[in-house]
Amino acid sequence: MTDWNAEVARIRELRAERTRIGPGENPAVxxxxxxxAFVEHEGCGPSAAIALRNTAALLDSARAAGVPVIYLVMILDSLDDRMLAQRVRSSLTERCERGNPWTEVSSVVAVQDGDHVVEKTVATGFYRTGLDDLLAKLGTDEVIVAGTSTSGCVRATVMDAAYRSLRVSVVEECVDDFRTLSGEVSLWDMQDRFADVVSLDETLKRLAA
Known part of the structure; x- marks a missing residue:
């Protein structure tokens, strides 16, 4: 029988050892x-609140450094706009119709003047959105990623950013997944194939510099 605790410990070791891609010169968060809908639902544990607080610190540092902040938000004009799997199965996206209070960004990481908001209808922030054009306009060569869930929308967005040859830095303390094992595996998968998984401390020091 597989010892999952040992497996998690092993992938954390592998993640720490994996060669990094490195940061860019013009990042955006x-x-x-x-x-x-995704950080206050019934299945959320304390890790969601921790990730939110950590992200608030990240955003304060980014804004102080003049680094653009971009919010990706799931907004549906109709629940029929969802992909087939989410229409068939129960999904938190049922709370994401335009105008539903569940779609609001958490007050812990509230949008501020000068920030950018990009609406999306699927997991990735790049599918039929204005994100590509916005990043090009900003001259972005790296995205510093926070959010939820690690194994879902974060991973999908990270993959699509990597496919565009953007440098990608996933801040470990600023992402969350209520599916704990899925989150751990996804951090390793992203570090192995698509991105750098970095610490909040090193990111804050980098932005301060």
């Missing part, structure tokens, strides 16, 4: 789906 992507905040993925930190909406009430």
């Amino acid at each position: 992507l905040v993925v789906d930190f909406q009430k």
Whole structure:
């Protein structure tokens, strides 16, 4: 029988050892789906609140450094706009119709003047959105990623950013997944294939510099 505790310990070791891609010169911070529907639902544990507080610190530092902040939010004009799997199965996206209070960004990481908001209808922030054009306009060569869930919308957005040859830095303390094992595996998968998984401390020091 598989010892999952040992497996998690091993992938954390592998993640720490993996060669890094490195940061860019013109980063932007992507905040993925930190909406009430995804951070205040019945299955959330204390890790969601911790990730939100950590992200608030990240955003304060980014704004102080003049680094653009971009929020990705799930907004549906109709629940029929969802992909097939979410229409068939129960999903938190049922709370994401335009005008539903559940779609609001958590007050812990509230949008501020000068920030950018990009609406999306699926997990990735790049599918049929204005994110590509916005990043090009900003001259972005790296995205610093926070958000939820690590194995869902964060991972999908990270993959699509990597496919565009953007440098990607996932801040470990600023992402959350109520599916704990899925989150751990996804951090390793992203570090192995698509991105750098970095600490909040090193990111704050980098932005301060």
